[in-house]
Amino acid sequence: MVEQRTPFIAGNWKMNLDHLQAIAFVQKLSWSLSDAKHDFSQVEVAVFPPFTDLRSVQTLISADKLELGFGSQDVSQHDSGAYTGEISGNFLARLDVQYAIVGHSERRQFHGETDAVVGAKAAAAVRHSIVPIICVGETAEDLAEHGPSAVPVAQLREVLSSLSADADIVVAYEPVWAIGSGKAATAEQAEQVCSALRETLVELLGEERATATRILYGGSVKSENIARFMREPNIDGALVGGASLAIEEFSRIIQFKKHVGV
Numbered sequence: 001m002v003e004q005r006t007p008f009i010a011g012n013w014k015m016n017l018d019h020l021q022a023i024a025f026v027q028k029l030s031w032s033l034s035d036a037k038h039d040f041s042q043v044e045v046a047v048f049p050p051f052t053d054l055r056s057v058q059t060l061i062s063a064d065k066l067e068l069g070f071g072s073q074d075v076s077q078h079d080s081g082a083y084t085g086e087i088s089g090n091f092l093a094r095l096d097v098q099y100a101i102v103g104h105s106e107r108r109q110f111h112g113e114t115d116a117v118v119g120a121k122a123a124a125a126v127r128h129s130i131v132p133i134i135c136v137g138e139t140a141e142d143l144a145e146h147g148p149s150a151v152p153v154a155q156l157r158e159v160l161s162s163l164s165a166d167a168d169i170v171v172a173y174e175p176v177w178a179i180g181s182g183k184a185a186t187a188e189q190a191e192q193v194c195s196a197l198r199e200t201l202v203e204l205l206g207e208e209r210a211t212a213t214r215i216l217y218g219g220s221v222k223s224e225n226i227a228r229f230m231r232e233p234n235i236d237g238a239l240v241g242g243a244s245l246a247i248e249e250f251s252r253i254i255q256f257k258k259h260v261g262v
C-alpha cells in the first residue's frame, strides 16, 4: 500500500437492512468507531446502503456530523426521463452521495450489465460529481480459461473508454469466485491482478492519475485476512460485503492498522 493513497474500507450492504435498521446500524457503527478513536483521515470508511435507506443515512450523518461516508450500490446511465425503476445520479448527488458502485458482478450476472453499460453508468456518476467504484473480476471459468488478469483488465479497459482520463475513480477487483464464498483470494493472487490493473491505469490515464487511484480488493474479506491484503503495494482497501453487516467485525476490519501494525 502506497501511503499517498488513503486506505479505503467500503461496506456494501447489498439488499440488507431497511431504513430503520440502517439508522440503528450507522449509529452503532459510529459509536464503535468513536470508542476506538478511529482516525478517518488515516482510513476512509463508507457504507453503501440500499437506495431506500440513503435519505435516512444522509440525515443522520449530516445531523450528527459523522465522518462516515456513504454511497449508492448502483446509478442509472440516464439522467432523467422514462426509465422506470432507475435512479438518476442527479437524485443521488442531491442526497450528498459521494460514491456509486458500478459493475458489481451481481449486477452483471443478474441484470445482464455489459462493460458498455457499466461504462455509461460510471460516466453518469462522474457527470454528477459522484466517484464511481468500478468493479471488475473474473469468474472461476474465466480464471481456468484465461488466467487471473485477462478478464478484469479487459473489463477495466472497456469501462474506462467511456470516461475522460481526469475522472476521479476507484477500482474494485472482486474475483467472482471469492464473493460470499468464504474463500478469499490469497494476498498474492489479489496483488497480481491489482498490479495488472495499476499498469492498465498507467497506460490509459498516465502515471500521475494511476498512482493516485485507489484499487480495492473484495471477496470474503474478514478481520482475520484484511491485514494480508493491506500489506500489498497495489491494494488500497477493501469492498466488504457480508462482514460489513456485523458492526464489531466491520469495525475490526476498519481498524486493521491497530491490530496488525500495517
Ligand SMILES: O=C[C@H](O)COP(=O)(O)O
Pocket: 012, 104, 174, 178, 179, 180, 181, 182, 218, 219, 220, 221, 239, 240, 241, 242, 243
Ligand atoms: O461488494 C462486496 C463483495 O461482493 C464482497 O462480498 P463478500 O465480502 O460477502 O464476499
